[in-house]
Amino acid sequence: MAPPKNERAFEANSSIVLVGCRGAGKRTLGFMGALHLRRRLVTEEHYFEKTTGLSRGEYLARHGREAFARQDIEVFKRMLDSNRTGCIIECGMSSLTGEAQDALRQYSSTNPVVYIHREKEQIARHLDAADLQQLLKADGRHRSCSNFEYYNLYDPPNKSGGHISGTSSGASTPLNGRQSGPSKLLSAREDFTRFLDIVTGRGATKAWLESPFSVSSVPPEFRSYSYALRLRLSYLMDMDLEWEDFEARGDCVEFIIDHWPDDLMNVIARQIALIRRKLGIPIIYHVEENPRGERRRTPEEKDAMDADLLELGLRLGVDYISLDLQRHDEFVNRVLRHRGRSKIIGNFWYMGFGALAWQDDRQMENYKRAQGLGCEVVRMVRFCTNDSPAELLEGFKKRLQQEVPDPKPPLVAYDFSVLGVRTPLQSRILNPVKHPDMENERDHLATVSTYYHSYELLFRQFLLDPLQFYVLGSHVSYSLSPAMHSAAYDFCGMPHTFQDVTCSTIDRLNQICLSDSFGGASLTAPFKVAIMPHLKVKSHHATAIGAVNVLLPLRGKTSAILDHANSRNKAGPAREFFGDNTDWSSILTCLRRAISPRNYVQPSKTTGLVVGAGGMARAAIYALIQLGCRNIFIYNRTTPNANQVAQHFNDWAATQGIVGTKGGSHEICRVLPSLSEPWPRAYQPPTMVISCVPATSANGSAPADFEMPLDWLRSPTGGVVVELAYEPLVTPLVAQMHAVRDHMSPSWVVVDGLEVVAEMAIEAFELMTGRMAPKRLMKEVCRKTWEQQQQQQRQGSEMAMSSY
Structure with missing residues (x-):
């Protein structure tokens, strides 16, 4: 049986339309989406004025209400028709009219039309109380003329500046006494861009091509x-745990609709938004057959309601839809x-006594039917009462491999009883x-299984192996990585070890890496650049x-990258190695978290400054480029090294077709020869500064102190300074910027080295193990370990002094 045509698989470059009532956040989200997808933002208000030569208010005053209404709808239709590709289109209040909604329905047959809505309390801030209920009722009609929807969760602003805290919640108090949370709208930007990646189908493919080992x-x-x-809806409506407690407890969330509260559709939309924001992992959307507390329904009522609920999941752009293939064909x-880019999990669940046996030929027919319908995953579950030895399921899997032609969708299959899944x-x-x-x-399906219990069992049964991980370099004894990684291993049930080993030669590096129990390593100087010629495979970054x-x-047993990725946590000989870079993405994460809306990156104007010319400086420059910055300056004590790095990225920009801001050349990096020279007047002062001067140089000597010339700090909107060194935490640059904040410009934000090193460890853990990192735990351990190191150093100094 061939699957029906997918009516929501639009061309990747199709323009995306945003509709919703005033106060829903369409303009802000449209701006974020345009930057993320590199598209043009078209707003209804601006398009009307561009087309008629008058603002909407001026046209209404000059021509009257009837003429304005006719002109308004004509301009609205023209706006849609003339911007069918390469745009984000933000619709104004015209989308509330019946004629405009008819046009949107027709447009939605070829383009994504996204209904933006949010908490009533947030919309009420933008409306008079008398208008609120009427407008919200009218706003609900947007569901009927759109094919996607996005629930815009409130993103509270950062009310204080200075230092980015060391926890995911922004709740800890930094060591310098300053406290702040993430910059305003960071979470909203991450949520919405992730949603757009699902709608356009670009997310997973892009990630795979750039770094195939990332989670x-x-x-x-x-x-x-x-x-x-x-996670059941009935539980989420009255949770007794915090969202942070669910971090890294699974590779995805199965959201189960087992309850019908009032305002059901909006409640579900908000819960999906919360899962995206709080956990950031793929979502399986499942509608339970018999919701609790609801009356028994006729088959017709059941089909209608369940279909509407599944339709809502598809509109919300969830990663997976759980579809019962035992329902009727219609x-x-x-x-x-209506599947769009969501993947289909085709289900065959036998929940009662006398469940279909694995050796029954109808089980094979079920799988083949799911395969023929184009399901990306097949899930086959059966209730048993000790009547199904484990060998029967294994025999069924072998039959599939032998009798079913490729490509075969992955199979999820298990027996369960009232005590839970028979075995994880x-x-x-x-x-x-x-x-x-x-x-x-x-x-009952998960009664005895937790992520920790299930994953630990793989090591106890020798399906996975305990491995040794390292941080390697010439000066790593102060590294915080061993403590962070070890805490994450304990959290996940992994018997791995992580240690710092001081080494400075490729021969010694090879000796460590060629061990059968070598799991992976974080590299510091002098290996970051020197290792490049020795690697068979490297990430795009x-x-x-x-x-x-x-x-x-x-x-891996084959040359396929996926085979290698799935061989993580397994011992054995390795003669080839894969290299990746997480320095840049960790810096990028910290920049995004700290940049204020006033300093959003404008390629033609925004300027960045990188201090240093080593491996970390290269990563910092790349992070700025990925943010969209095209005016990057490098300062280094040794100018020839800075020139070499600048040339590397200018040459790379030419191969990528990246154009600088002056004269159409590919020069995006320039070198500042001296601290005594004034900032180049042809460029704006930097709003992003990244110091890559190491805490200790490669030979163990103290590095030269670095402070910014005050002439380079003239940005009227302040900016972000990222200090990568954390020994000491308050470097000369950090101390200088605190003084600048206190006495010159309070708009500067300082990100210390502990924030960056924690992000690096988190990304390295996920690359090395293939598992989600317990981020909050690792950040807490980072700060606590640093504090313990400082206390030990003070005690050592006091003991040394007392001996004199």
Whole structure:
């Protein structure tokens, strides 16, 4: 049976239309989306004035209401028709009219039309109380003329500046006494751009091409082992845990609609938005057959309601839709027609006594039907009462391999009873798990399984191996990485070790890496650039930067990168290695977190400054380029080294077609020869400064102190200073910027080295293990370990002084 045509698989460059009532945040989201997708932002208000030569208010006053209404709808239709590709289109209040909504329905057959809505309390801030209810009622009609929707969660502003705190929640108090949270709208930008990547289908492909070992690059169904954290709507409506407690408890979330509260559609939309924001992992959307507390429905009522709920999941752009293939064809085909970029998990669940046996030929027919319908995953689950030995399921899997032609969708298959899943090892992928502190109530599928228990079992049964990980370089004894990685291993049930080893030669590096138990290494000076010629495979980012800071063994049985990625956490000989760079992305994360809306990156104007010319400086320059900055200056004590780095990136820009801001050349990096020279007047003062001067030089001597010339700090809107060194935490540059904030310009934000090093460890952990990192835990351990090191140093100094 062939699948029906996918009516929501639009061309990747199709213009995206945003509709919704005033106060929903369309203009801000449109701006973010245009920057992310590199598209032109078209607003209804500006288009009307451009077309008629008058603002809407002026046209109404001059021509009257009737003429304005006719002109308004004509301009609206023209705006849609003349901007069908390469745009983000923000619709104004015209979209509330019936004629405009008819035009949007027609437009939605070829383009994504996204309904933006949000909390009533936030919309009320922009409206008179008398207008609120009427407008919200009218706003609900946008669902009928759109094919996607996005719930715009409130993103509270950062009310204080100075230092970016060391926890994901922004709740800790930094050591210098200053406290702040993420910059305004950072979370909204991350959520919305992730949503756009799903709608356009660009996210996973782009991540895979750039860095095939990153967690986001390998979908859960293609990993060696993966786990689905089950969260029921009835539980989320009255949670007894915090969202942070669910971090790294699964590779994806299975969101189960088992309850019908008032305002159901908006409640579901908000919960999907919360999962995206708080956990940032793929979502499986499942509508339970018999919602709790609801009356029994007729088959017709059941089909209509369940279809509407599944339709909502597809509109919300979830990663996976769980589809019961035992429903009738019309129901199944409706979901398949509207699937868009969401993946389909085709389900065959036998929940009662007398469940279809694995050896029954109808199980094979079920799988082939799901395959024929184009399901990306097939899930087959059966209730058993000790009547199904494990060998029967294994026999079914072998039959599939022998009898079903490729490509075969991944299979999730297991038996369960009232005590839970028979064994977490029955299925390799998407095993159902729960949080260890959650009550089960009716959720028998995950009764005995937690992520920690399931993953630890793989090591106890020797399916995975304990490995040795390292941080390697000439001066690593102060590294905070061992403490952070070790805490993450304990959290995830991994018996790995992580240690710092001082070495400075390629021969010694090879000796460590050629061990059968070598799992991976974080590299520092002098290896970041020197290792490049010795690597068979490098990520796109590492090649562009010309430096590597994470080294992984390649142990796959074939040459396929996915095979190598799924061989992580397994021992064995490795003669080839993969190199990646997380320095740049860690810096990028910290910049995004700290940049204020006033200093958003404008390619033609924004200026960045990088201090240093080593491997970290290369990563910093690349981070600025990825942000869209095209005016980058480098200062280094040794000017020839700075010239070499600048030339590397200017040559790379030419190969990528990246054009600078002066004369159409590819020169995006320039060198500042001296601290005594004034800032070049042809360029704006920098709003992003990244200091890559190491805390200690490669030979162990103290580096030269660096402070910024005051002439280089003339930005009227302040900016961000990222200090990568953290020994000491308050470097001369950090101390200078605190003084600048206090006495000259309070708009400067300082990101200290602990914030950056924690991000580096988090990304390295995910690359090395292929598992989600417990970010909050690792950041807390980073700060605490640093504090302990400082206390030990003080005690050592006091003891030394007392001995005199």
